[in-house]
Amino acid sequence: MSKLKRCADDARYVRGMQLPSRSVSEDGQLQGRAAPAKKAPAPSAEPLQANRGVHDQEYITLVLADGAVKQVPKRQASNSNVFLDWLTFTVNVDAFLRFNGYKAFTDDDIAGAISALMQDMFGEGFGISKKNGFGMHFHRESFVIGDKMGIFCIGHRNNRFLVSISGDGWLNANANAAKKLHAFLNQLNEHGGDVRISRVDIAADYYSDGPTHAEFEEAYHRGDFVRQQRHINSKDAWPNYQVYGCIHTNRGIQAGITDAIGVRTSDLYLRRYDKGRQLGDPNSAWVRVELEIKNKDTIIPLDVLLHPEAFFCQYPWLRNLRDSTAEKMETKKQRAEITVEASKKIIKVQFGKYLRVLRGLAESDEDLINQLQSDEDVWPPRLAKVAPQPFVPMHKQPATNIYKFDNELTTSDDGYTDDSGCYRSYEN
Numbered sequence: 001m002s003k004l005k006r007c008a009d010d011a012r013y014v015r016g017m018q019l020p021s022r023s024v025s026e027d028g029q030l031q032g033r034a035a036p037a038k039k040a041p042a043p044s045a046e047p048l049q050a051n052r053g054v055h056d057q058e059y060i061t062l063v064l065a066d067g068a069v070k071q072v073p074k075r076q077a078s079n080s081n082v083f084l085d086w087l088t089f090t091v092n093v094d095a096f097l098r099f100n101g102y103k104a105f106t107d108d109d110i111a112g113a114i115s116a117l118m119q120d121m122f123g124e125g126f127g128i129s130k131k132n133g134f135g136m137h138f139h140r141e142s143f144v145i146g147d148k149m150g151i152f153c154i155g156h157r158n159n160r161f162l163v164s165i166s167g168d169g170w171l172n173a174n175a176n177a178a179k180k181l182h183a184f185l186n187q188l189n190e191h192g193g194d195v196r197i198s199r200v201d202i203a204a205d206y207y208s209d210g211p212t213h214a215e216f217e218e219a220y221h222r223g224d225f226v227r228q229q230r231h232i233n234s235k236d237a238w239p240n241y242q243v244y245g246c247i248h249t250n251r252g253i254q255a256g257i258t259d260a261i262g263v264r265t266s267d268l269y270l271r272r273y274d275k276g277r278q279l280g281d282p283n284s285a286w287v288r289v290e291l292e293i294k295n296k297d298t299i300i301p302l303d304v305l306l307h308p309e310a311f312f313c314q315y316p317w318l319r320n321l322r323d324s325t326a327e328k329m330e331t332k333k334q335r336a337e338i339t340v341e342a343s344k345k346i347i348k349v350q351f352g353k354y355l356r357v358l359r360g361l362a363e364s365d366e367d368l369i370n371q372l373q374s375d376e377d378v379w380p381p382r383l384a385k386v387a388p389q390p391f392v393p394m395h396k397q398p399a400t401n402i403y404k405f406d407n408e409l410t411t412s413d414d415g416y417t418d419d420s421g422c423y424r425s426y427e428n
Contacts, residue, residue, distance in 0.1 A: 082309045084178060085290060086201035088164040089185065093154070095193035096161070107141050107154045110161065114152050118145055121181050122165075123174040128152060137162055145169065167201070182305040189302075197300040202308045203290040204321070205275065210287030211321065213247065216259040216272050224317035225261050225270070244273075254282035261315070267298045268314055281341065289321065 096113075097104060104110045108131075115128035128143045136142040139162060140155025149169035154161040165173075174180075185195045211219075219225070220241045223232050231237035242260045246252025256277035261270040269292040276284020291312060293300055304311050313319045347355075355368075362368035 082202050082204045082312045084170050084200065084305070084308050085167045085203040086165065086170070086199060086292070087197065087305075088162065088199040089195055089197045090156075090160045090162045091185075091188055092192065092194045093159045093161055095188055095191045099188055099191045099193070110154060111141075111143050111152060114161075114163065115145075117184065118152075118163075121174075121184060122149075122169070122177045123172075125149070125172065126169070146172075162198075164199075167203075178305040182302055185302055185305075195302065196295060197302065197304065198295050199292065200300055200304055200308075201290055201292045202304070202312050203288055204312070206285075206287045206289070208285050210285065211272055211289065212287075213243070213257045213259055213272075217241075217243075219317050220261070224320070225315050227315060265296075267294050267296050268292070269294075270315060270318075280345070289318070291315075291318070 093110070096110065100110075100113055104113050111128055111131070119125075119127040126146045126149055128145055129147065130144050132142040132144065134142060135155065136151060136153050138156060139153035141153065143152040144150075145152055145163075145165070146169065148166070149172065150163065150165040152161065152163050156162070170177075185193070189195050220238075223238070225241070226232050226238055228237075239262050240260075244258040244260065245256060247257055254277060256274035258271060258273035260272075262268050271288075271290045271292070273288055273290075274284070274286070275288040276286030291314060293304075293311070293314075358368055358372075359365065362371075
């Protein structure tokens with residue numbers, strides 16, 4: 001082990017190094033609890049009576065070994081064409097090393113392996129594109145997946161890594177990405193991976209006749225968001241309802257209104273918002289209904305990857321929604337059309353007068369465009385989401401800083417080196 005330490009860069013993280021103490025929570029998972037004063041009581045056959053928006057008949061109550069209570073959502077029937085819009089999960093690093101045959105040694109090695117796996121599961125453009133050089137979410141290192149399609153974090157004090165796939169990531173992923181990811185996570189669990197989904201967003205899009213702000217507000221006052229019927233006559237026990245945006249002016253309405261049920265720190269957070277207007281179209285009828293589920297007091301099953309519609313109807317109001325006709329390609333088309341038109345409007349409003357004058361002074365329109373366009377061949381962020389830019393994924397980048405070891409078969413607590421007996425790192 002001493003040879004490994006001498007070879008590794010002093011500034012590089014070596015697996016097993018203790019990190020400074022931090023807060024006891026990470027991604028909704030409680031990492032430490034005070035020891036109970038007495039032995040936890042046996043689970044009761046009575047339904048859980050907790051005033052936190054949990055519907056007794058829609059959750060399975062689990063009492064863990066340390067006495068903590070977890071809720072597992074039962075599958076709910078749904079006719080909506082819902083889809084995954086965000087996913088964050090964490091995995092035990094040692095289990096991944098066993099799954100990977102101990103071919104990784106450093107954080108960069110593991111990131112390279114994840115890069116190859118992500119590209120295989122989600123498609124071209126989902127490898128790791130760069131290393132941030134800073135940590136995120138209580139992890140020592142963080143990496144960018146694709147063109148901001150998600151993040152990969154490693155270096156947690158509990159020896160876990162995190163993968164998060166954003167809405168843009170799921171929008172551009174292969175059709176069978178969720179199925180492949182489900183199989184991969186189950187394989188990790190077979191190696192002791194203790195896979196935990198810490199956040200999942202499930203959404204449905206409506207391009208016409210979607211629920212409006214007025215309908216949403218009316219539904220709230222009817223009690224359609226009360227999940228425990230024993231609270232239907234006690235409004236103080238109803239979930240929080242908040243409205244974001246100005247509903248009193250045409251400018252505010254054209255910018256889009258967001259209705260939200262619950263709070264961001266709770267296990268369930270429901271949003272209805274004007275997606276098309278958020279993207280810049282003041283007259284768009286595109287509405288998105290989005291349910292965010294966290295695992296603070298809830299165990300999120302891996303089956304949510306295969307059947308997101310089965311977990312969507314966590315509020316009575318969601319069962320009454322009209323069927324969604326959203327398809328992935330239609331959503332991408334809608335976003336592209338709105339984003340391009342919004343970009344043209346920005347140019348016209350901010351520089352339209354200049355262009356009118358300069359056009360009359362220029363020899364030709366082509367000459368004017370050549371003089372005004374950027375010298376850099378880079379897409380602006382608004383349009384880059386529509387057409388992600390190409391890059392060389394981390395697992396295909398040339399390795400640098402290769403260290404040779406005397407005996408590649410010698411193992412340690414960190415496991416084997418790669419097949420060549422080398423420690424490899426990659427260019428940022």
